[in-house]
Amino acid sequence: MKTVNQRAWFFVLPVLLLVAFNALIPIMTVVNYSVQETFGNNLFFWEGLGWFEKLLHSDRFYSALGRQFVFTGLILAIEIPLGIIVALAMPKNGFWVPVCLVTMALPMLIPWNVVGAMWNILTLPDIGLLGYLMNHVLGITYDMTQNPTAAWITIVVMDVWHWTSLVVLLSYAGLVSIPDAYYQAAKIDGASGWAVFRYIQLPKMKSVLTIAILLRFMDSFNIYTEPFVLTGGGPGNSTTLLSIDLVKIALGQFDLGPAAAMSLIYFAITLLVSWVFYTLMTKDD
Amino acid sequence: MQKRYLIPLIYILFLMLPIYWLIAMSFKTTNEILSGFSLFPQTWTFDNYKVIFTDPSWYWGYINSITYVTLNMVISIAVALPAAYAFSRYRFLGDKQLFFWLLTNRMAPAAVFALPFFQLYSAVGLFDTHIAVALAHCLFNVPLAVWILEGFMGGIPKELDETAYVDGYSFPRFFTRIFLPNIKAGVGVAAFFCFMFSWVELLLAKTLTAVAAKPIAATMTKTASSAGYELGLLAAAGTLTIIPGAIVIYFVRNYIARGFALGRV
Numbered sequence: 001m002k003t004v005n006q007r008a009w010f011f012v013l014p015v016l017l018l019v020a021f022n023a024l025i026p027i028m029t030v031v032n033y034s035v036q037e038t039f040g041n042n043l044f045f046w047e048g049l050g051w052f053e054k055l056l057h058s059d060r061f062y063s064a065l066g067r068q069f070v071f072t073g074l075i076l077a078i079e080i081p082l083g084i085i086v087a088l089a090m091p092k093n094g095f096w097v098p099v100c101l102v103t104m105a106l107p108m109l110i111p112w113n114v115v116g117a118m119w120n121i122l123t124l125p126d127i128g129l130l131g132y133l134m135n136h137v138l139g140i141t142y143d144m145t146q147n148p149t150a151a152w153i154t155i156v157v158m159d160v161w162h163w164t165s166l167v168v169l170l171s172y173a174g175l176v177s178i179p180d181a182y183y184q185a186a187k188i189d190g191a192s193g194w195a196v197f198r199y200i201q202l203p204k205m206k207s208v209l210t211i212a213i214l215l216r217f218m219d220s221f222n223i224y225t226e227p228f229v230l231t232g233g234g235p236g237n238s239t240t241l242l243s244i245d246l247v248k249i250a251l252g253q254f255d256l257g258p259a260a261a262m263s264l265i266y267f268a269i270t271l272l273v274s275w276v277f278y279t280l281m282t283k284d285d
Numbered sequence: 286m287q288k289r290y291l292i293p294l295i296y297i298l299f300l301m302l303p304i305y306w307l308i309a310m311s312f313k314t315t316n317e318i319l320s321g322f323s324l325f326p327q328t329w330t331f332d333n334y335k336v337i338f339t340d341p342s343w344y345w346g347y348i349n350s351i352t353y354v355t356l357n358m359v360i361s362i363a364v365a366l367p368a369a370y371a372f373s374r375y376r377f378l379g380d381k382q383l384f385f386w387l388l389t390n391r392m393a394p395a396a397v398f399a400l401p402f403f404q405l406y407s408a409v410g411l412f413d414t415h416i417a418v419a420l421a422h423c424l425f426n427v428p429l430a431v432w433i434l435e436g437f438m439g440g441i442p443k444e445l446d447e448t449a450y451v452d453g454y455s456f457p458r459f460f461t462r463i464f465l466p467n468i469k470a471g472v473g474v475a476a477f478f479c480f481m482f483s484w485v486e487l488l489l490a491k492t493l494t495a496v497a498a499k500p501i502a503a504t505m506t507k508t509a510s511s512a513g514y515e516l517g518l519l520a521a522a523g524t525l526t527i528i529p530g531a532i533v534i535y536f537v538r539n540y541i542a543r544g545f546a547l548g549r550v
Contacts, residue, residue: 110485111486113487117505229506
């Protein structure tokens with residue numbers, strides 16, 4: 001049992017100060033902007049909740065939000081099952097385990113804009129490996145700077161390439177923690193492969209999968225750099241996800257008020273969905 | 286070989302494909318790249334790497350990145366250690382709320398913070414310094430380090446603390462001599478994750494720097510846009526950004542799975 005000790009606050013104080021400096025001051029700045037209008041020169045006018053009202057009636061916001069949910073939905077629907085399948089098929093011990101883990105983790109350690117640049121090089125229609133393969137070997141016309149569908153497929157495949165390993169590593173950590181005795185008992189009972197998965201492996205992976213789904217939701221919902229480098233939000237607006245649109249408004253058009261209002265709604269949606277996920281998945285404990 | 290090993294094998298091949306292409310590109314001449322498709326470099330060249338290692342604006346990018354990443358790692362671990370100890374051993378007023386609040390900072394879109402961070406760090410006179418980026422990255426790395434360390438510390442029985450006190454150890458001596466060696470793996474994994482997320486993040490690092498502390502990844506963006514088609518150079522710079530990650534990952538290979546589970550397996 002943990003003992004009650006209020007002096008423990010002194011231990012968390014440095015963390016509290018550091019994170020508060022980085023989180024509270026910027027958030028208050030954003031709140032401040034969100035209720036004001038500016039025409040430059042540091043002149044600000046009170047705008048009240050006007051920006052929020054306009055945003056919630058703007059088609060541009062809803063289409064970016066819609067694209068964002070489609071993207072995140074696709075990412076979760078592909079990466080979570082794929083990650084579990086790969087983890088289940090991995091060897092449990094021996095020489096190949098560290099080899100698998102290290103090679104699988106590698107994509108996650110590449111700077112995000114390098115990931116974008118890398119996929120750009122890979123998909124160039126005539127000189128990229130993938131672009132060449134599609135256009136000249138398989139005969140499928142593929143150019144993600146022209147075709148929205150191709151652009152979408154490319155950013156989804158890129159994210160699958162980049163982050164599925166997170167799900168694999170988490171699931172694998174859950175799987176290796178299952179004692180052999182469980183499997184032996186299942187064998188004696190004559191349990192099928194599916195039954196072993198459903199009643200032994202899946203329950204044991206539950207807590208790590210909760211973390212995996214939460215992390216993948218948060219990160220794919222906040223994704224910016226990789227699609228920005230790869231497609232720049234195009235062709236047209238077809239891959240303009242929420243973050244990309246937000247940066248366009250804030251730093252491109254320098255509309256601080258609308259951008260700030262959008263930031264707050266964006267953050268609120270992320271928090272809300274994460275909280276719903278979290279409570280749903282930990283309900284039974 | 287069992288048939289099911291085909292799945293991880295195909296998956297790893299899929300992961301290696303873009304990396305292979307990046308490395309292959311980095312050894313090609315610009316002429317060869319633009320003249321058409323070739324699976325292997327026809328004429329091997331090290332010119333792209335030569336440019337990077339001789340041009341200060343390139344290699345300083347690496348030095349800058351490594352400097353702020355290291356600073357961030359040290360700061361994050363230093364503040365997270367006592368906090369994680371408090372969360373794992375004691376109950377105190379608001380502990381659960383504080384823990385959840387830390388989690389919410391991991392959720393904030395970096396795009397939201399770009400402009401306010403620029404203003405905040407300009408106001409305190411830290412713009413374009415390594416320490417600014419290191420501190421900014423604490424926003425998401427400190428919460429992460431606290432969770433991971435808390436997870437690992439939770440696995441150490443409380444009897445260890447009590448025995449040490451009975452033996453007459455003071456708290457600082459107990460913490461450094463007995464406790465830390467017991468959670469070595471956790472510290473390594475937490476440091477690895479701080480490295481990872483600070484190394485790969487670009488939006489904030491780019492926003493907070495101009496010249497003196499500019500990260501390598503930002504130097505690359507500039508090349509890509511201004512010089513147009515220097516793909517070989519871009520590929521070489523990209524290849525070099527993979528190496529530090531590959532090195533640190535080797536050191537934590539045995540703990541990496543547990544680390545990704547935030548120490549909670």
